[in-house]
Amino acid sequence: MSGFVKEVLPREEALNFVSEILSFPWDVNTYKLDLLSAVGKRLAEDIYANEDYPPFSRSTRDGYAVRAEDTLGSSQGYPSFLTVVGEIPMGAVPNIKVSEGEAALVYTGGAIPEGADAVVMVEHTSVLQNTLEVRKSVQRGENIICKGEDVAKGKLLLKKNSIFDFRSASLLSGLGISKINILDLSVGVVSTGDEVVPEDTPFVEPGKIRDSNSTMIGALLKREGYQVRKYGIALDDLEDLMKLTNKAMDENDVVILSGGSSVSSRDFTIDVMNNIGEPGLVLRGLNISPGKPTLVGGNKNNRKLLIGLPGHPLSCSVVMLTFVLSLLASMIGAEKDTLWQKKIFIPAGKDIYGRSGVEEFIPAVLNGETVYPSMAKSGFISALRSADGLVRLPENRETVRKGEPVEVWLW
Numbered sequence: 189m190s191g192f193v194k195e196v197l198p199r200e201e202a203l204n205f206v207s208e209i210l211s212f213p214w215d216v217n218t219y220k221l222d223l224l225s226a227v228g229k230r231l232a233e234d235i236y237a238n239e240d241y242p243p244f245s246r247s248t249r250d251g252y253a254v255r256a257e258d259t260l261g262s263s264q265g266y267p268s269f270l271t272v273v274g275e276i277p278m279g280a281v282p283n284i285k286v287s288e289g290e291a292a293l294v295y296t297g298g299a300i301p302e303g304a305d306a307v308v309m310v311e312h313t314s315v316l317q318n319t320l321e322v323r324k325s326v327q328r329g330e331n332i333i334c335k336g337e338d339v340a341k342g343k344l345l346l347k348k349n350s351i352f353d354f355r356s357a358s359l360l361s362g363l364g365i366s367k368i369n370i371l372d373l374s375v376g377v378v379s380t381g382d383e384v385v386p387e388d389t390p391f392v393e394p395g396k397i398r399d400s401n402s403t404m405i406g407a408l409l410k411r412e413g414y415q416v417r418k419y420g421i422a423l424d425d426l427e428d429l430m431k432l433t434n435k436a437m438d439e440n441d442v443v444i445l446s447g448g449s450s451v452s453s454r455d456f457t458i459d460v461m462n463n464i465g466e467p468g469l470v471l472r473g474l475n476i477s478p479g480k481p482t483l484v485g486g487n488k489n490n491r492k493l494l495i496g497l498p499g500h501p502l503s504c505s506v507v508m509l510t511f512v513l514s515l516l517a518s519m520i521g522a523e524k525d526t527l528w529q530k531k532i533f534i535p536a537g538k539d540i541y542g543r544s545g546v547e548e549f550i551p552a553v554l555n556g557e558t559v560y561p562s563m564a565k566s567g568f569i570s571a572l573r574s575a576d577g578l579v580r581l582p583e584n585r586e587t588v589r590k591g592e593p594v595e596v597w598l599w
């Protein structure tokens with residue numbers, strides 16, 4: 189044990205303290221994936237454009253490539269007349285040049301020939317033999333996407349640690365980037381408790397409760413782009429907990445234990461934390477509600493992080509949302525505000541009673557321009573289902589009166 193364990197720190201302070209004592213950020217392995225497989229995962233590097241897009245100036249319409257100045261003043265009543273010098277083949281470099289008074293037939297996506305700087309749409313023209321009648325003037329650049337206009341070579345496209353999603357798929361495909369480096373951060377999840385049984389248990393004996401935490405933990409981690417492995421349920425027994433935790437630590441960068449962090453059972457979790465190498469346990473308790481009995485330990489040499497979460501399902505979710513995701517972000521060197529946190533200030537729809545001296549998070553429902561807290565106990569599993577986010581009452585805020593603005597973190 190490091191002999192330097194902090195007790196019940198405010199959440200932000202705890203994030204900074206753990207990050208500092210464990211020397212975050214840590215290097216994490218990476219691997220390459222094709223684009224479709226990478227959706228929902230985190231990028232391990234900045235991605236730059238290695239070429240211009242489009243790679244050549246292209247027409248966005250079927251029509252005639254012209255010099256804009258040759259169409260000046262053209263209208264239905266006063267058309268201009270140009271000479272058609274040829275047709276631009278699709279998928280090939282044009283061998284035609286457009287000079288003063290000339291036009292070339294071009295199709296949508298076709299290359300703009302040298303000399304032309306605009307395209308007149310075919311419906312504003314008619315052609316008789318080689319003579320083109322133009323009934324509408326065009327501006328320079330009209331109906332053209334210029335080489336590099338969309339993406340210039342060298343531009344930063346995607347930032348390290350961002351999550352790859354559909355918005356970037358066409359961007360990278362179009363630039364010929366078909367494989368990307370992905371962060372290989374894996375988290376093992378271990379549930380604990382003699383009363384906890386697997387979620388697929390069809391009939392639960394009296395006194396037992398299904399494991400609802402590990403899938404929730406996994407679901408949140410997957411949403412943040414991490415890999416998750418579940419390791420089942422450890423009994424309230426040091427040897428069993430140690431065995432499962434060690435296996436999970438061997439196979440993952442981070443291990444999350446659910447349950448077993450409160451007064452009666454925390455000794456096991458603390459013993460486990462102090463058997464994982466230096467510094468072992470570093471944080472015992474967060475000054476938040478729900479979620480106070482949260483433990484953090486780590487092994488700096490092997491770069492392993494171990495987190496103990498309260499067993500009550502709502503407490504477990506709140507700590508995941510407000511602390512663990514930020515801690516993992518800090519571990520990989522990303523912004524501490526995680527991807528799900530959209531923070532707004534909005535009037536309370538009714539009085540919200542808080543306790544001073546502790547940071548509180550209350551599931552809340554938005555209703556038009558106001559927010560309503562939901563009356564949830566930390567043992568509930570349904571509290572987040574219909575909530576839009578969490579109301580945050582800072583340590584120094586006691587009661588919020590109806591109509592007063594309150595901070596809400598939206599999903």
Ligand SMILES: Nc1nc2c(c(=O)[nH]1)N[C@H]1C(S)=C(S)[C@@H](COP(=O)(O)OP(=O)(O)OC[C@H]3O[C@@H](n4cnc5c(N)ncnc54)[C@H](O)[C@@H]3O)O[C@H]1N2
Pocket residue numbers: 379380381383384397398399400401402446447448449450451453454478479480481497498499500501503566567
């Ligand atoms: N005398 C005191 N009792 C408690 C205190 C306290 O300060 N003094 N703290 C309470 C608070 S706050 C919380 S939160 C819980 C935390 O307890 P643990 O982290 O030790 O968790 P467990 O006792 O293992 O479980 C608590 C509760 O949650 C259920 N549970 C556990 N794991 C799961 C799971 N994977 N899925 C669903 N439900 C789970 C478990 O059956 C218990 O009902 O301690 C309070 N007590």
Ligand code: MOO
Pocket residue numbers: 476477478479480481498500503504566
């Ligand atoms: O802290 Mo417990 O997590 O309030 O229910």
